[in-house]
Amino acid sequence: MRSWRSAQGLRAAGVGVAVLGLMASGCGGDGGGAGADGKVEIRYSWWGGQERATLINKTIALFEKKHPNIKVKTDFQDYENFWKKFNTQASAGNAPDVFQNSVAFLRKYDDKRVLLDLSSQVKAGNLSMENFRAGLEKAGNVDGKLLGVPVGGNTFALVYNPAEYKKVGVTPEEGWTWKQYDEATEKISKNGKLAGDSGPGGIMYLYDLVLRQHDKAFFTEDGLGFTEADLKQWWTDNYDRTRSGVLTDPKKAEQVKPTSALSKDLSAGEFTWDNFLVRYTSETKTPLALAPVPTTDGKRTGQYISSLMLSGSARTEHPKEVAEFIDFMVHDPEVGTIMGYDRGVLSTTEQFEAYKPTGVSAQIAEYEKKVADNVEPITPHPAGADICEAAFLRIGTDVVMGKTSPEDGAKQFFAEAKTALAS
Template identity: 30%
Template sequence: MPQTTRPSRRRAPRPGTGRFLKAAAVLSTAALALTACGGDAAGGDDGTATLRFVWWGSDARHQATQEMIDVFEEQNPDIDIVPEFVDWSGYWDRLATQTAAGDAPDVMQMDLMYIREYAENGVLLDLSDVDMSQIPEDLRQSGQTEEGTWGIPHGLTALSIAANKDLFAEAGIELPDDATWTWEDLKAKALEFEEKTDHYGLTSLTATMTLELWLRQHGQQFLTEDGQLGWEPEDAVSYFEMYKDLADSGALPETSVIAEDQLPSLDQTLTAKNQTAMAPWWSTQLTAISGASGSEFVPLRLPSVTGSAEDAELWYKTSMFFSASSKTEHPEEAKKFIDFLVNSKEAAELAMTERGMLANQEARDHIYPMLSDQEKIVADYITAIEPELGDPVPIPPQGISDFQNLNFRYDLEVLFGRQTPEEAAKNMHAEMKSALG
């Protein structure tokens, strides 16, 4: 059930940027057709416009968001925001149910995984006239289709290798030059830890992001603009071969350890327990990892095939959007509220990095002096890689909600030796293609 009371402030891992997204209900077109049957919160007797606003997140996010609401209402006494929040695991089922019943909230937190699905089924309001001038073009495109703008990015993140700086120092091992290293260099650095310490050098490779990065570095797309697979089975064989080579060389833990490390909460992972020197994580997760481990982490670029950062093909990922219902009775007020959340300095000071590093460059610069040392390291990484970014990643199509779990399953099939790289690539491609219809 949604909560409306203010919880105590505490920091916790961000559910929306976890390494493996939990499965959520996929909306059916038939269910969405029911959205025309209902309406959203109307205005009050005193002429105020009432907007329901729903989001997922930790207690710290709930507290910060309520404070943002309070400031907005003070500045806009004719708009009343009714907060609703749930945890990540129940968010999408509840939103799908509300939408099917014609009871969608006016403003909602939206994830990259589902934005096309909701947009193509007519659930979302076109936000093309909301100011995004301070948001990088790559991120703007992540919430857009040819028909309109369906989400305004609030936070951003990028794939990184989280390197435990304290473990490197204790072992007397130099941090790699992430602007020039290759996948072979990554293996060599992991093996150096295996040989000199009792820590793992590297844990695993994050599905599906590492696969997508590998395909991009080899001139392929994971997904095309029209929502189809942009690669053939033979294109993924080298990815599985590279992964298996890491395992066979001893650069990775035993496969059973890799499998177990995907199950616990963030604070129980090998990374947060200071048992590995390096692991792929989204950059904005480093602050939570540092807090859980008590160690300092630095984000490193993922390796490239050529040894040039310009060929690493990294990209900015929107950690989450703000969207509005196409059925809201107050579209202009909804846009005004979203504009405040994304573009105002007051909201930036309250949000800080709770929803990821701020996508708005001006807002990010404004809060930079207020960030912790660890957060500044992440902010610097986000800024440093911008000139090196590859092409934007297309907005995901419907049907990919289980791709991460599917990819990870085939990773294990190869690492356990139950399937060859060729077999895994062929079977995984077939399952993904089927899921996309």
């Protein structure tokens, strides 16, 4: 890592999966009209576990109580199965009226004419884009269209073991550098039973931040914003640090999945989204904390606020009701108190101020307050970004395991990315 940082200068929030191609959809509608009771029915789908479903169903009951003319039919799956089902529905022109989405998929599905441009509903007064935190009101804007509305925000962080860092005399705080991170992880791996870090080599979002610190980016409007030589150096550094024991043995990390290597006390830190602290602390008795991403110059982290969003179907027959539903879900204070930080720190001030976080959630809120002044705009991901993310993780893992060389891995990634971004 040091050579990359001195010369030129990732686990993701949700690992992208290669999704099926979609047939282009028109702008008609097949969402169904009002029922015999005069109510309009809209379909709402999301990914997540049973706990998220329980919370969302409570918010839907609240919405239907306050909007008795609208009935919401629900469906949820785990991440991978959600996208498989969604692709089948969208290919048939039958996507849910409103659904959970993320920035990685906006351009992809807009290119396939699946997403509803909500701009007209904002103008009509059915959806407010006021009172969003940290510039999140812009997160769903792509090419002048409003394709998604954030329900929660998160940013990257180092989830770490404070006790282990204290032993080596390093405090990971705002403005700390990659040199300090390198020194800390090396000392931890030498002085204790833990590796210094779980291993960042395959985390696309972290590599993006490293690139941004050097005035580059993982994605640009034209494709990839870095070279094969850049990536070869990144993976060489990670391979060398893995072999020396500074980073967790990738075979051991694979064995404990889906639990993180950090939660299993295999490492003293792991780069991931800040709201993952909730999950990680539930997996271990070891106290954990959040630290900002290290910097090259002591100032710039390259961090941005990402988010889960709600999007509408371009084929819905009920754009007004879809907009009213989204508006309620992102602005109603009681919805905020119900959902908490399940999908990230609440995106609007109404909900952020209504929810009083405690414990781990309070740590996440405090962390986002500290980094909020230094976050940067996010670059909309191109169509095929999800396939690139999956390839980066897979090939990066092969490199640190020694299954392929950093040079061959970089060549393979660029070949696969070229195909994905051209499709």
